[in-house]
Amino acid sequence: MTWSAQDVCWMTRALELALRGRFTTWPNPMVGCVVAQGDSLLAEGWHRQHGEGHAEVNALAQLDPDLDLSQATAYVTLEPCSHTGKTPPCADLLVSRGLGHVVVAMMDPNPLVAGQGLERLQHAGATCEVGCLEQEALKLNAPFVHCMTSRTPWVTLKWAQSPDGFMDGRTSPAVSAGGWAITGAASRRWTHTLRARHDALLVGMRTWLVDNPSLTTRDAPGPSPRPLILTHGQTTRPANAKAASDWADVPVLVHPASSASQQALDTWRRAGYDTLAMNQSPMTPAWWADLRKGLGCGAVLVEGGAQIAQIALSTSSWNELHVLQSLKPLGKGLAAPSLPAEPHARRKQCGQDDLRIWEQTVR
Numbered sequence: 001m002t003w004s005a006q007d008v009c010w011m012t013r014a015l016e017l018a019l020r021g022r023f024t025t026w027p028n029p030m031v032g033c034v035v036a037q038g039d040s041l042l043a044e045g046w047h048r049q050h051g052e053g054h055a056e057v058n059a060l061a062q063l064d065p066d067l068d069l070s071q072a073t074a075y076v077t078l079e080p081c082s083h084t085g086k087t088p089p090c091a092d093l094l095v096s097r098g099l100g101h102v103v104v105a106m107m108d109p110n111p112l113v114a115g116q117g118l119e120r121l122q123h124a125g126a127t128c129e130v131g132c133l134e135q136e137a138l139k140l141n142a143p144f145v146h147c148m149t150s151r152t153p154w155v156t157l158k159w160a161q162s163p164d165g166f167m168d169g170r171t172s173p174a175v176s177a178g179g180w181a182i183t184g185a186a187s188r189r190w191t192h193t194l195r196a197r198h199d200a201l202l203v204g205m206r207t208w209l210v211d212n213p214s215l216t217t218r219d220a221p222g223p224s225p226r227p228l229i230l231t232h233g234q235t236t237r238p239a240n241a242k243a244a245s246d247w248a249d250v251p252v253l254v255h256p257a258s259s260a261s262q263q264a265l266d267t268w269r270r271a272g273y274d275t276l277a278m279n280q281s282p283m284t285p286a287w288w289a290d291l292r293k294g295l296g297c298g299a300v301l302v303e304g305g306a307q308i309a310q311i312a313l314s315t316s317s318w319n320e321l322h323v324l325q326s327l328k329p330l331g332k333g334l335a336a337p338s339l340p341a342e343p344h345a346r347r348k349q350c351g352q353d354d355l356r357i358w359e360q361t362v363r
């Protein structure tokens with residue numbers, strides 16, 4: 001299908017609007033909507049916040065309810081929904097407002113919608129066209145599409161390193177030494193916006209204890225992900241470890257079912273931590289599927305340390321890899337994992353630091 005310049009123009013605008021929700025809509029997709037008649041923009045809207053109005057609702061709310069929309073077109077980046085979730089179906093709303101034409105970038109992979117939204121519109125007499133800037137729309141919501149079509153969560157792996165390949169200037173930092181930030185404030189903000197796009201954040205026990213981390217999104221809009229601590233289940237909780245109540249969402253110790261020490265785990269449980277016993281080897285597809293089933297997390301950010309990053313790489317567990325690199329060599333320290341052989345997909349400057357991003361959407 002060939003699209004007119006006008007269609008491409010309005011859908012481009014709808015995608016721009018959708019992107020505004022990137023830190024606040026997860027686990028919902030980002031969606032934008034433009035209502036236009038020929039060259040004239042009538043209204044626009046986007047899904048701002050999980051649990052609140054969809055893009056179509058926000059766009060149509062700007063228009064006089066008596067306005068004749070039979071000659072207008074609604075451009076929506078995702079098939080309008082057909083199910084009643086937190087809001088009534090958008091397909092019904094478009095029908096009730098008498099929209100004559102609807103152009104959709106991509107079909108909704110959500111099994112609750114999957115074609116039914118379009119069917120309702122067509123049944124009511126609206127002309128519908130699908131696929132305008134489809135690749136761009138699929139890319140925008142790749143984590144959502146992954147979650148709707150796979151049992152495993154979307155996984156982002158992230159670490160920071162020096163240009164000579166060290167994650168920390170010390171080879172084995174003492175627990176009491178605290179974290180070592182080798183990248184700057186702009187990188188920290190980037191990390192926080194990345195966290196806002198994930199339900200959970202996975203670190204190793206050592207990182208949890210050494211960094212005593214505040215794994216939050218304080219420099220970004222959007223909620224903080226739930227902390228998950230990957231552990232053998234043998235570590236007793238040190239008296240100075242933070243209490244579970246320091247986090248908005250209770251941290252979870254993810255441990256092997258068979259070899260963990262219940263005594264050690266009890267010391268964490270008494271401080272309010274949750275535990276999740278796993279039967280599979282860490283970061284295998286079955287392990288990820290169990291993690292998602294057990295905790296309901298559709299997107300997980302893996303933040304460290306070196307050993308965990310290495311497991312994620314060797315099991316090809318990641319969909320996105322973000323490597324932040326500082327300017328200053330460290331000379332020695334804790335070695336970062338080797339970077340993937342394939343070239344990075346994107347590059348971005350974060351203050352003085354260099355960010356490279358690898359992407360594999362199919363995992």
Ligand SMILES: [Zn+2]
Nearest residue numbers: 054080081090
């Ligand atoms: Zn909707």
